[in-house]
Amino acid sequence: MSINDPVGDLITRIRNAQMRRHSTMNVPASKLRGWVLDVLETEGYIRGYSRVEKDGEKPSFDVELKYYEGSPVIQKIKRVSKPGRRVYSSVRDLSSIRNGLGISIVSTPKGVMSDAAARDANVGGEVLCEVY
Numbered sequence: 001m002s003i004n005d006p007v008g009d010l011i012t013r014i015r016n017a018q019m020r021r022h023s024t025m026n027v028p029a030s031k032l033r034g035w036v037l038d039v040l041e042t043e044g045y046i047r048g049y050s051r052v053e054k055d056g057e058k059p060s061f062d063v064e065l066k067y068y069e070g071s072p073v074i075q076k077i078k079r080v081s082k083p084g085r086r087v088y089s090s091v092r093d094l095s096s097i098r099n100g101l102g103i104s105i106v107s108t109p110k111g112v113m114s115d116a117a118a119r120d121a122n123v124g125g126e127v128l129c130e131v132y
Contacts, residue, residue: 003028004083005079005082005083006028006030006032006033007032007033007036007079007128007129008079008082008083009027010027010033010036010037011077011078011079011129013025013027014063014065014074014077015077017063017065018065018072018074021067022065023064023065023067024062024063024064024065025062025063025065026052026060026061026062026063027060027061027063028058028059028060028061029051029058029059029060029061032107032112033061034049034051034061035111035112036105036112036128036129037049037061037063038112039103039105039112039113039114040074040105040131042114043103043114043131044066044073045066045073045074045131046063046064046065046066046073046074047064047065047066048063048064049061049062049063049064050062074131074132075132076130076131076132077129077130077131078129078130078131079128079129080104080127080128080129080130081126081127081128081129086126087126087127088124088125088126088127089106089124089125089126089127090124091118091119091122091123091124092124093124094106094115094118094119094124094127095115096115097115097130097131097132098132101132102130102131102132103115103116103130103131103132104127104128104129104130104131105127105128105129105130105131106118106124106125106126106127106128107125107126107128108121108123108124108125109123109125110123112128
């Protein structure tokens with residue numbers, strides 16, 4: 001099955017797994033998905049993830065979701081830049097999400113990073129998603 005929007009697929013799988021209160025989820029592996037998961041792990045929105053390679057199957061990521069007092073740590077995750085409408089932002093235009101309580105994940109020339117890290121590195125790029 002061909003997926004046109006791998007980041008959108010990852011976001012939807014996270015949202016669906018948290019609605020069902022799953023502790024782990026599985027998603028097909030790709031470099032971009034791995035970089036987005038790195039940012040989510042660094043910022044404390046997921047416990048972690050690991051790459052799984054089984055014989056005869058394509059590689060995948062096992063993602064451990066994070067909960068606090070029974071509710072998911074990720075309250076809302078939203079795709080910003082979509083295949084039909086790309087959204088780019090300069091470093092000056094990167095706005096804070098929920099007064100700094102959330103993050104934007106940005107794909108920059110220096111790699112995929114959070115909006116705070118992009119401001120520190122003084123780079124802008126494509127805004128992939130918002131998480132809070």
